[in-house]
Amino acid sequence: MKLLAGRWSLGDAGVRIIGLTLFGAVSLPALAQEGSSDVTDMPIGTVFRWLNFLLVFGVLAYLIVKYGAPYFKARAESIAKSIAEAAQTRAAAERELQEWSQKLSSVEREIEEERRTAQRESAADRERIRALAKSEVEKIQQAARAEIAAAERAGAQELRAIAARLATDRAGALIREQMSAAAEAALFGSFVGELERTVS
Amino acid sequence: MRTIAQHYADALAEVAISENSADKVRRELRDFLALLGESPQLGLLLGSPAVSRANKHAVAQALVERMGASRTLRNFLFVVIDQRRMGLLPEIQQAFEAKLDELQGVARADVISARDLSERERKQLMTVLERLSGRRVEANYELDPRLIAGAVVRVGSTIYDGSVRTQLERLRLRLESQ
Numbered sequence A: 001m002k003l004l005a006g007r008w009s010l011g012d013a014g015v016r017i018i019g020l021t022l023f024g025a026v027s028l029p030a031l032a033q034e035g036s037s038d039v040t041d042m043p044i045g046t047v048f049r050w051l052n053f054l055l056v057f058g059v060l061a062y063l064i065v066k067y068g069a070p071y072f073k074a075r076a077e078s079i080a081k082s083i084a085e086a087a088q089t090r091a092a093a094e095r096e097l098q099e100w101s102q103k104l105s106s107v108e109r110e111i112e113e114e115r116r117t118a119q120r121e122s123a124a125d126r127e128r129i130r131a132l133a134k135s136e137v138e139k140i141q142q143a144a145r146a147e148i149a150a151a152e153r154a155g156a157q158e159l160r161a162i163a164a165r166l167a168t169d170r171a172g173a174l175i176r177e178q179m180s181a182a183a184e185a186a187l188f189g190s191f192v193g194e195l196e197r198t199v200s
Numbered sequence B: 001m002r003t004i005a006q007h008y009a010d011a012l013a014e015v016a017i018s019e020n021s022a023d024k025v026r027r028e029l030r031d032f033l034a035l036l037g038e039s040p041q042l043g044l045l046l047g048s049p050a051v052s053r054a055n056k057h058a059v060a061q062a063l064v065e066r067m068g069a070s071r072t073l074r075n076f077l078f079v080v081i082d083q084r085r086m087g088l089l090p091e092i093q094q095a096f097e098a099k100l101d102e103l104q105g106v107a108r109a110d111v112i113s114a115r116d117l118s119e120r121e122r123k124q125l126m127t128v129l130e131r132l133s134g135r136r137v138e139a140n141y142e143l144d145p146r147l148i149a150g151a152v153v154r155v156g157s158t159i160y161d162g163s164v165r166t167q168l169e170r171l172r173l174r175l176e177s178q
Helices: A002-007 A012-035 A043-178 A181-199 B004-018 B022-038 B040-047 B053-067 B071-082 B086-104 B119-133 B164-177
Strands: B106-113 B136-143 B151-155 B158-161
Touching: A043 B164, A181 B119, A181 B151, B004 B022, B004 B071, B004 B086, B022 B040, B022 B053, B022 B071, B022 B086, B040 B053, B040 B086, B053 B071, B071 B086, B086 B106, B106 B119, B119 B136, B119 B151
Parallel strands: B106 B136
Antiparallel strands: B106 B151, B151 B158
């Protein structure tokens, strides 16, 4: 068995089949003799039965110890490893979940902060636009008032200019109409007199 | 800064005064320029580099003889032609008259009046202007009815305005500014 187990690599099923075959080979002759009461009833028969039992038990124990223990050990290690991996995976998943939860809560906080910031900025913008519009309205009103005042001044100046021109044109026409040779001579004499006064 | 025309004018004025023919040369130069004004082609011919100097001299000689002008003017024209300064002749004439006025102690006056001035008024005005300028005044009289009445006199760069039009204009400006 040891050779078989060492030279050939039997699977678990093969080992079981070989164990059962040996068990049958040892136990079947004994069972075949159960019909004859002469031997079995004797004490030696009982001894052989026990020996047979011990032999089968030993072989079974040997096989179990030889192949079952590593199997179960490897199985246990594999299960333990799987459990450890699962635990690690779970821990990692939990960490990731926690991180994401934190991120999510952080995102929520950021969203909330952004929302509040946007509200503040929106309010500030509204206020600024309102103030700007008010300022612009005041400027426009001021400009309009200045323009109206300038237009009034220009209109008044234009009126004065028109009145002055009409008055002087009319005065010139009247002077032409009423200017006599004597008056013109007097005017010229007055001009020459002014020049004389300039000399002196 | 003296211009080229002033140099020619000064030279002609000195010669004319030294020959005691300043007024004659003044008149002849005026007539010659009037002739050039009536016939621009004549001026182009005398100023053209394509025409020989001898031909230009011959033309100038013929013109001077026809005008009965003096040798002083003829010689001056020859110099101007030879120096190719015919284009400057109007400017030379103005500078020449100014120089003669300066040398003769004459002040030119432009008198613009709304009506013809009587002899007595002109004499009265000349007397005052000569006292003002300190020179003998030769006046050029013009009529401008737009003055309404009175007169405007310009002596050199000085203007004496005694017209009714100007007084009305001053009145208008004063009314506008009030």
